[in-house]
Each structure stands twice: as structure tokens, then as C-alpha cells.
Amino acid sequence: VVDLNQLTLFEAAAGLRTGEFSSLDLVGACLDQIDRLEPLLKAFITIQPDKAIDNARSADDLLYRWRKDPSISLPSLTGIPLAVKDVLCVSGMPCTCGSRILEGFVPPYSATAVERILAAGGIIVGKTNTDEFAMGSSTENSAFFTTNNPWDLKRVPGGSSGGSAAAVAARLVPAALGTDTGGSVRQPASFCGVTGIKPTYGRVSRYGLVAFGSSLDVVGVLASSAAEAGLVFSLMAGFDEKDSTTLDLPLPELKFGDQPTERALEGLRIGIPKEYFSDGLQTEVEEGVRKAVEVLESFGAQIAPVSLPHTEYALPVYYLIAPAEASANLARFDGIRYGPRSTGSNMWDIFYRTRGEKFGQEVKRRIMLGTYALSAGYYDAYYGQAQKVRTLIKRDFEQAFEKVDMIAAPVTPTTAFRAGEHTEDPLAMYLEDVLTLPANLAGIPALAFPVGFDRQGLPVGMQLMGPHYQEEVLFKIAHTYQQVTAWHKQRPVL
Amino acid sequence: MTLTLEEVEHIAGLARLSLTDEEKIRFGKQLSAILDYAASLQALDTEKIPPTSSVLPPRSRLRRDEPRPGLTIEELVGNAPEVEKNQFRVPPVLET
Numbered sequence: 001v002v003d004l005n006q007l008t009l010f011e012a013a014a015g016l017r018t019g020e021f022s023s024l025d026l027v028g029a030c031l032d033q034i035d036r037l038e039p040l041l042k043a044f045i046t047i048q049p050d051k052a053i054d055n056a057r058s059a060d061d062l063l064y065r066w067r068k069d070p071s072i073s074l075p076s077l078t079g080i081p082l083a084v085k086d087v088l089c090v091s092g093m094p095c096t097c098g099s100r101i102l103e104g105f106v107p108p109y110s111a112t113a114v115e116r117i118l119a120a121g122g123i124i125v126g127k128t129n130t131d132e133f134a135m136g137s138s139t140e141n142s143a144f145f146t147t148n149n150p151w152d153l154k155r156v157p158g159g160s161s162g163g164s165a166a167a168v169a170a171r172l173v174p175a176a177l178g179t180d181t182g183g184s185v186r187q188p189a190s191f192c193g194v195t196g197i198k199p200t201y202g203r204v205s206r207y208g209l210v211a212f213g214s215s216l217d218v219v220g221v222l223a224s225s226a227a228e229a230g231l232v233f234s235l236m237a238g239f240d241e242k243d244s245t246t247l248d249l250p251l252p253e254l255k256f257g258d259q260p261t262e263r264a265l266e267g268l269r270i271g272i273p274k275e276y277f278s279d280g281l282q283t284e285v286e287e288g289v290r291k292a293v294e295v296l297e298s299f300g301a302q303i304a305p306v307s308l309p310h311t312e313y314a315l316p317v318y319y320l321i322a323p324a325e326a327s328a329n330l331a332r333f334d335g336i337r338y339g340p341r342s343t344g345s346n347m348w349d350i351f352y353r354t355r356g357e358k359f360g361q362e363v364k365r366r367i368m369l370g371t372y373a374l375s376a377g378y379y380d381a382y383y384g385q386a387q388k389v390r391t392l393i394k395r396d397f398e399q400a401f402e403k404v405d406m407i408a409a410p411v412t413p414t415t416a417f418r419a420g421e422h423t424e425d426p427l428a429m430y431l432e433d434v435l436t437l438p439a440n441l442a443g444i445p446a447l448a449f450p451v452g453f454d455r456q457g458l459p460v461g462m463q464l465m466g467p468h469y470q471e472e473v474l475f476k477i478a479h480t481y482q483q484v485t486a487w488h489k490q491r492p493v494l
Numbered sequence: 495m496t497l498t499l500e501e502v503e504h505i506a507g508l509a510r511l512s513l514t515d516e517e518k519i520r521f522g523k524q525l526s527a528i529l530d531y532a533a534s535l536q537a538l539d540t541e542k543i544p545p546t547s548s549v550l551p552p553r554s555r556l557r558r559d560e561p562r563p564g565l566t567i568e569e570l571v572g573n574a575p576e577v578e579k580n581q582f583r584v585p586p587v588l589e590t
Contacts, residue, residue, distance in 0.1 A: 104573070107573075108573075201550065327509060338573040338575075347584060359511070364513070367509045367511060368525060369525055385536065385538075388546075442549060
């Protein structure tokens with residue numbers, strides 16, 4: 001008997017439809033896996049098993065009626081459990097953003113991305129751990145606890161969507177929502193050996209997402225394969241009148257065939273940016289990416305070198321722009337409308353003390369940095385200059401995409417690092433994001449997926465980056481790769 | 495560069511953050527190191543380069559100005575630490 005929590009979204013949907021098993025069986029299998037592994041992994045901040053079981057019963061009722069009368073509508077994720085990163089609002093479930101400043105906050109509404117998953121029949125079992133306000137690359141900045149990497153419990157799962165990545169890797173749930181402001185879907189996907197999509201900026205509504213860097217934030221998905229991530233992405237993407245930055249464009253129809261033809265990628269030009277293969281790159285990461293590119297070449301893709309000359313500036317640009325935006329967005333946390341309130345003799349005292357006492361170190365550091373970059377006398381030199389260099393980074397991609405259709409590169413310079421390795425040095429932690437930040441600054445879509453393991457048995461990831469709105473091509477390439485390789489099917493032994 | 499204690503306190507004031515003495519010293523050092531790193535941007539000639547504030551083309555969209563159901567007052571104030579008569583309760587803002 002196959003453990004139901006090991007099934008793909010497609011297998012689970014098929015089994016529920018034939019009645020081979022019930023949603024209660026499936027949700028129960030995931031809750032059992034959570035019971036067994038959560039003490040080791042600590043992937044969740046909130047789990048609501050009773051609610052999930054109630055929803056599974058309702059799904060089973062709908063499935064029963066559908067089997068009697070297939071003319072009634074049956075949404076594609078009916079009865080399937082998923083998890084949501086704890087920066088997206090789910091009505092009636094605490095939303096902490098990994099912070100003490102939102103302790104006790106229970107949103108009275110759901111994010112649009114979440115609404116669409118619920119409308120598609122998905123069952124949300126809980127909220128996954130994150131670095132505080134998604135600021136971090138390891139979950140070590142969560143105010144509550146650090147999530148452990150399922151492949152080596154002494155290592156971090158990456159971040160900030162580290163809880164979602166660990167939950168999918170250990171098959172606590174088949175898929176989970178994440179967010180990516182500077183790599184927060186792709187880096188943990190890479191560290192945990194799962195597939196993660198960072199969509200085009202504006203592709204998925206951010207209504208109900210607690211804002212971090214508003215010109216950068218996107219909602220994404222982590223799953224075991226490109227096809228599964230693509231399914232969830234296509235259900236939640238698209239225009240939303242509640243978010244004026246969403247794109248009013250038709251969504252691509254994603255198709256995931258069984259066996260790719262020999263020339264499946266014929267005519268596709270894939271660029272390899274030399275700036276992403278510099279000195280600090282772990283040899284096994286480089287080898288993994290190069291071998292994966294050879295697989296794509298074997299399906300007819302043409303491989304060409306490209307240059308993205310301003311890549312080295314992405315890190316300083318990002319660490320001025322994102323904190324500047326964060327310092328404005330996080331001004332709303334003041335102890336008045338939500339969260340705990342520190343005592344103070346007057347309003348100002350309440351603001352200072354609540355924020356000083358309840359925000360964690362990294363959040364305070366970034367608020368300070370962003371406030372400085374925006375302050376009188378420094379605005380032009382820091383924030384203004386960063387916005388101009390952002391234009392140069394964006395142009396690098398525009399020029400590269402005149403020569404190639406896609407860009408393939410490593411996700412991170414190394415595989416998962418040990419907990420505590422970078423906590424004393426913020427700049428060393430920021431360097432973790434050096435290869436993922438450029439896609440956020442340019443607003444382009446990027447997909448990370450596993451392409452091997454290093455000698456210590458840790459997953460190696462690769463990312464594909466494409467022009468705006470080209471998610472369809474990213475999914476097609478990764479799916480073709482996953483049809484002929486098995487890296488994405490490997491499971492950690494726990 | 496090195497941020498002085500006064501500069502750190504000034505920024506913390508703008509950001510409405512109370513910091514401990516130990517945090518002021520630590521953030522001063524760390525922010526100085528990060529800003530030194532960011533100084534590499536100054537070397538680029540950007541005189542003719544327009545800034546990017548959003549990767550999307552600017553546009554605005556209006557919806558019909560018609561009433562529709564929203565959250566109730568109870569839901570809106572329900573998460574506040576102190577509420578009185580469906581309003582956020584705060585200490586006096588204006589000194590008399």
C-alpha cells in the first residue's frame with residue numbers, strides 16, 4: 001500500500017474521483033505524517049487538524065454526489081490538503097508573519113491567492129514557518145523557532161518560505177504557497193529538493209499578503225514537480241480588482257504531457273550567464289546545473305553563453321530598495337489596530353516601545369537601513385542610485401532575452417548551510433540571495449527545481465529565468481526535464 | 495563609513511523604534527558595514543539612467559463607485575489590543 005501523503009496532486013485527485021480513497025483518508029495520512037515528523041522538522045506555526053477533517057468530510061460529500069451525477073461541478077483540488085506560508089491571510093487562522101508583533105492576530109478575511117485555492121476545493125491544514133516578515137534566508141529569523149531541513153536536520157531549510165519547502169519535501173502536504181521577494185521561494189525549494197515558482201511580478205494577486213517590499217513581492221508555489229506547481233499556480237494567478245498591480249492578461253493554458261518527444265525543446269535558445277558561475281560557487285552545484293543543461297540540450301535546445309554584466313550590483317541594490325520599502329510597509333505595526341501593545345504614557349511611547357520590543361533583530365535592522373536610505377540628505381545617494389542601477393539590471397535581462405529565450409543558472413552558490421552558520425554576520429546571510437535577487441529586481445518569472453545531490457546528500461537546484469509572462473515556457477522546460485530524470489522523486493529518509 | 499551614536503538614535507527616532515544601548519552599538523556597526531558594501535553603487539555612472547520604481551507600466555484603474563458588502567465594524571476592530579464602543583482605544587493624542 002502506498003502512503004497517501006506520498007501521492008502527487010494528480011494521483012490524489014484521480015484517486016479521490018474514482019473513490020479509491022476518501023479525502024478523509026488523504027487528509028488523515030497528511031495529518032499522521034505531520035504528527036510523526038513535525039517534532040523533528042518544526043515546519044508549521046499553526047496546524048488546524050479539526051477544521052481540515054471537517055473540510056475533508058464536506059469534500060467527500062461533494063465527491064459522493066459527483067460520482068452519482070458527474071454533471072455537477074467538481075473543482076480540481078477538491079479534497080486535497082495544502083499549506084500556506086504564514087504571511088498570507090487565511091480567514092479564521094492566526095497570521096503571525098513569524099513575528100511577536102502579530103501574536104494573536106486572526107484575519108477576518110483570506111488573501112485572494114488563498115480564496116482561489118479554497119474555491120478550487122483545496123483544504124488548508126495550516127500555516128508554515130517563515131523568517132519574520134519574510135526577511136531572511138533560513139527561517140532562523142522566525143520569532144518562534146527554526147525549521148529543520150528534512151535532508152539533514154542540523155541544516156536550515158532555506159528561507160524565508162522554509163516551512164513550506166520542508167513541509168513539501170517531507171510530504172507533510174503535496175504543495176504549499178510561498179512568497180518570493182528576493183528568492184524566498186526558490187532558495188528554500190533548492191535547499192529542500194522541491195520545485196518552486198516565482199511568477200512574473202503582478203501575475204498573482206497580493207491582496208491579503210502582508211506587504212514586505214511592494215515593488216518586489218510575489219506569491220508563488222512549492223510542490224514536488226513542475227506539473228504540480230504549475231497546476232496550483234494556474235489556479236491562483238490572474239487579474240484581481242483588489243490588487244491594482246495584478247496584470248489584466250489572459251493566463252497561459254498549461255499542458256503537461258506524459259513522455260516528451262525527442263525534439264521537445266527544438267528551437268528553444270537557453271542562455272548560460274557567466275556571472276552566475278563565479279568563484280564562490282560550490283563545485284557540485286556547478287556540475288549539477290551543467291549536467292541538467294546537457295539534458296535540455298539533448299531535447300534539441302540550443303545553449304549559448306550570455307552576459308548579465310550588472311549582476312554583482314543586485315545585492316547592494318536589493319538591500320537598499322527592499323529595506324526602504326519594508327520600512328514604509330512595516331510602519332503600520334504600531335500596537336493600535338492589531339497585535340499586542342506595550343505600555344506607554346502617551347501615543348509616541350506606545351509606538352516606540354511596541355515596535356522596539358516586539359520586532360526581532362533582523363526586522364529592526366532592515367527598518368533602520370531602509371529609514372536611513374530614505375532619510376533627508378541620503379535619499380539620492382542610496383535609494384535614488386539603487387533605483388537607477390535597478391534599471392541597468394533590468395536592461396541586462398532585456399538585452400539577454402533578445403538573444404535567448406530562457407536563462408539557466410544555479411539558485412544558490414552552495415547547498416543548505418548549517419543552522420547558526422551565518423547568524424552573527426548579516427552580510428554573509430544576505431550573500432545567500434546573490435543569484436536569486438536579480439529576477440525580483442527585473443520582475444521576471446523564475447522556476448527552481450532539483451537537478452542532483454552533493455556528496456553530503458543535500459539537494460542541488462537550478463533556476464530557469466524567462467521574460468515577463470513566460471511562466472508557461474518555464475514549466476514546459478522543467479516538466480520535460482522531470483519526465484526523464486528522477487531527482488524530484490527522491491525523498492529524505494526520516 | 496561609521497555611523498555615530500547620534501545618527502543611529504536619529505534613525506531609530508524616525509523609525510519609531512526604541513532600541514537598547516547594546517542594540518544601538520550593534521546596529522551602528524552592522525549598518526556601517528552594509529552601507530560600505532552598498533557604496534560600490536556609487537562607482538556606476540547613472541547620470542542618464544532613469545530610476546525604476548516599478549517594473550510594470552504605470553496605469554490606474556477605477557472601479558464603479560457603488561456600495562458592496564465588506565467587513566463588519568466588529569471584524570475590523572476585533573484584533574485591536576484595546577477597543578471601546580467599536581473604536582480603537584488610545585491614550586490622549588493632544589495634550590490639554
